[in-house]
Amino acid sequence: MMTRTLTVALACAALGLASHAALALESDASQPIEIAADQLDLDDNAGTAVYTGDVDMQQGSMRLTAARVEIERNAQGEVSTVTAHGSGSERAYLEQKPSPDEPVAKGWGDTVIYHAGERRVELIDRAQLHQGGDTFNGAYVEYFLDRRQVQARSDDDGEGDQRVRMTLTPRNDQ
Template identity: 90%
Template sequence: MMTRPLTTALACAALGLTSHAALALESDASQPIEIAAEQLDLDDNAGTAVYTGDVDMQQGSMQLTAARVEIERDAQGEVSTVTAHGGGGERAYLEQQPAPDEPVAKGWGDTVIYHAAERRVELIDNAELHQARDTFNGAYVEYFLDRRQVQARSADDGDGDQRVRMTLTPRDSE
């Protein structure tokens, strides 16, 4: 993997990435975003950055890995969406610690979309979410970080290939 620290730092600064939360822990918002990839295409006028080739993005407790990551910012220069795509048979992967006293939440999908303002993650196609000791699978899984809510559904066409599956693990009694 080829890293381009200067290019990445310039792209992050141009997109205002260092000033906005990427996900869950409050302390994550003040952490720098570090991105390594094989290629970067930055369009500051459009407010977009596209990273391709073994992309690894980190901010605080958040880690995102994918074949391709697209970052868009809004009119105020804040990150609005981060879209990650898997490739080569691998799904995009996202993990983050929701709160200091909670275990890391992990999610996979052919596409992973993070909506910054709503603090919402969409896992699309071959979706899987591990939250605490519970697991959710389906064609589509949506996770609301602040509310710790999960919504899942099977494929829209009803073919039944990716029915929603859930494994709920009982909490240990003390």
Template identity: 70%
Template structure:
């Protein structure tokens, strides 16, 4: 199979947009950190604006990590990343918002990252850990900039209800 010489650069550019598009949330060095991608297969369709990685996919840049059995990255006509979707038995996303804040971690059978909106959807067996707080349910939505969580017991296309559960850690007061 003959690939145009720009294909690897385009792929890395798409990933850079995915992982480096959030400098206000991520650690300052994340956007300039090297991008590491591991997968068993890559199918790139430049005209459709998609890159599909399959087989134990692991994408990392700085403190951000996105994993799944399959990760699809979509971009618009201007070449800007619009959507990243990770699927698998337990797809995973994590990022450290700031040096003094704990890692934010999320799981689900499907994870959808809406880049422009800076919003993450965790679907089916969804779980989010933010500091000492945990959220579980059929569907969780996390707004990165506002650090807002919305949860539901059911998700579209998912059979059965997965009740929303939360564990909230109390604020620690000085001297305790």
């Protein structure tokens, strides 16, 4: 276990992850990224890392769990995309605190993609987002972290029941 943790820490350092926010509050950028997985495939030249097997990734207030997580960095060495995949009935899961005064936002999908530069999350297939007391479900849910905007779509092929569904909770501004 200690060797796996050390290997993951070295892989994060090689990818330049420790100095960049990945799915976290702006203030979490200085927090270390900790990843536990059964396997790591790192290609430093290509700027990719692929973690498989019960992946658990944390940085500050952010947590991501999935069967497989792929991390890509851009030419400047910054994290550009984090893609998480569920397995079978288990969906990928993401939670993060959008700002210090807001509750944790939680999202699920067969695939979860985080676009770091845009601070945008895509939840794909069996998608679900809990933001405050509100919930959004559908085949595809997109969440813009900084703007607090949500876009959702139903299943395009009409099979299954992945219509867009929302539950909006009244806000008490007292």
